[in-house]
Amino acid sequence: MGFRQSAEALEHAKALLKRFPLIDGHNDLPWVIHSQKSCSQSVKRYDLARVHSESDTDLPRLREGMVAAQFFAAFVPTLAPHPGRMTLELIDIIRQFAETYPNDFALAVSAQDIARARKAGKIACVMTVEGGVGLENSLAPLRVWHAAGVRLMTLCHNETLDWVDSATDAPRHRGLTKFGEAVVLELNRLGIIVDLAHTAPSVMHKVLDISRAPVLFSHNNATALCDHPRNAPDDVLDRIRAKKSVIMATFVPDFISQKSRDWARPLKDKYGKSSFLHNHDAAIAARVKEAGPQPKATLIDLCQHIEYLASRTGLNHVGIGSDYFGGATPEGLEDVSKFPSLIAALIERGWSDAALEKLCGGNILRVMKAVEKIGKALRDAEPARTGRLEDYDHP
Ligand SMILES: [Zn+2]
Numbered sequence: 001m002g003f004r005q006s007a008e009a010l011e012h013a014k015a016l017l018k019r020f021p022l023i024d025g026h027n028d029l030p031w032v033i034h035s036q037k038s039c040s041q042s043v044k045r046y047d048l049a050r051v052h053s054e055s056d057t058d059l060p061r062l063r064e065g066m067v068a069a070q071f072f073a074a075f076v077p078t079l080a081p082h083p084g085r086m087t088l089e090l091i092d093i094i095r096q097f098a099e100t101y102p103n104d105f106a107l108a109v110s111a112q113d114i115a116r117a118r119k120a121g122k123i124a125c126v127m128t129v130e131g132g133v134g135l136e137n138s139l140a141p142l143r144v145w146h147a148a149g150v151r152l153m154t155l156c157h158n159e160t161l162d163w164v165d166s167a168t169d170a171p172r173h174r175g176l177t178k179f180g181e182a183v184v185l186e187l188n189r190l191g192i193i194v195d196l197a198h199t200a201p202s203v204m205h206k207v208l209d210i211s212r213a214p215v216l217f218s219h220n221n222a223t224a225l226c227d228h229p230r231n232a233p234d235d236v237l238d239r240i241r242a243k244k245s246v247i248m249a250t251f252v253p254d255f256i257s258q259k260s261r262d263w264a265r266p267l268k269d270k271y272g273k274s275s276f277l278h279n280h281d282a283a284i285a286a287r288v289k290e291a292g293p294q295p296k297a298t299l300i301d302l303c304q305h306i307e308y309l310a311s312r313t314g315l316n317h318v319g320i321g322s323d324y325f326g327g328a329t330p331e332g333l334e335d336v337s338k339f340p341s342l343i344a345a346l347i348e349r350g351w352s353d354a355a356l357e358k359l360c361g362g363n364i365l366r367v368m369k370a371v372e373k374i375g376k377a378l379r380d381a382e383p384a385r386t387g388r389l390e391d392y393d394h395p
Pocket of ligand 1: 130219323
């Protein structure tokens with residue numbers, strides 16, 4: 001079953017991506033490099049300049065995919081030992097991108113930096129932290145991460161932390177604790193985007209209540225089309241427009257295809273989570289034996305999510321957050337070179353150039369600028385929030 005696309009639509013897509021920037025909201029390449037022990041966390045040793053056909057992201061294919069800006073995640077599994085140290089190691093890997101390949105990458109800490117990088121023919125790297133576990137229950141790392149260039153933080157990953165409930169774990173806080181609220185408000189003050197991917201709906205609602213700036217959902221799809229707990233329910237989607245926020249559709253097969261999700265269900269715990277520190281190969285082999293190969297998710301499934309999200313939130317509130325992480329990918333979206341195929345598919349489905357410009361990057365740039373401006377005003381008006389969890393959450 002191949003994927004058919006007209007050459008005309010693909011040419012049109014590529015012409016559009018020359019005209020306006022494609023900004024992708026989530027990529028775990030830093031984690032892929034960190035996981036490869038033989039590289040000792042060295043981007044040079046990993047060699048981003050060659051095609052890594054065993055994985056999905058490298059420099060030649062980012063170029064082929066016409067990516068203007070990539071949000072790169074410093075992803076730290078919740079159960080990793082020394083999460084604070086590991087967050088710094090991943091931040092360092094992202095900093096190495098531009099240092100190692102100065103003609104191809106530029107670190108971007110603002111919307112303006114993205115425009116500058118594009119003018120210079122470079123790919124802008126926006127640094128993000130995925131998983132507040134690296135705070136180790138202290139606010140100080142937020143300011144240090146900001147100084148290192150971090151401009152978005154995903155509050156948690158697959159597990160509930162001491163202050164925030166995960167979408168894929170037992171809830172313990174009915175959303176956020178007081179410390180969790182302080183994290184959100186300090187992120188607002190610093191001008192770091194609050195990312196609600198991976199959080200429980202109770203957290204999404206709470207942050208939509210208290211955040212003083214627009215937020216992002218950097219890699220989520222719609223629960224209405226696929227009931228994976230990582231997706232966003234309708235009552236959350238219906239609040240995104242009023243908050244001037246953006247939800248970025250993700251490519252993870254289990255989040256876009258109900259069939260793929262149902263196949264994988266027995267491999268997850270009752271909250272729908274799989275542990276990143278656990279080797280699932282044997283369990284997957286057993287599931288294939290029992291139920292046949294996992295049904296493929298496709299690029300068309302993803303288009304349906306994007307259109308559903310846009311119908312619910314409006315065209316000004318959708319974006320793209322691939323979540324390439326060296327794992328399973330949908331048919332038609334095998335690696336970062338495939339972004340033009342996604343745009344071409346949307347063109348064939350009737351999307352206008354103006355709508356695609358918003359989806360590809362216009363909406364994200366608006367959120368970035370708003371968060372920068374609000375952060376500056378807050379820093380002028382109020383002091384930093386400091387201290388540890390025990391200073392906020394009393395037993
Ligand atoms: Zn993630």
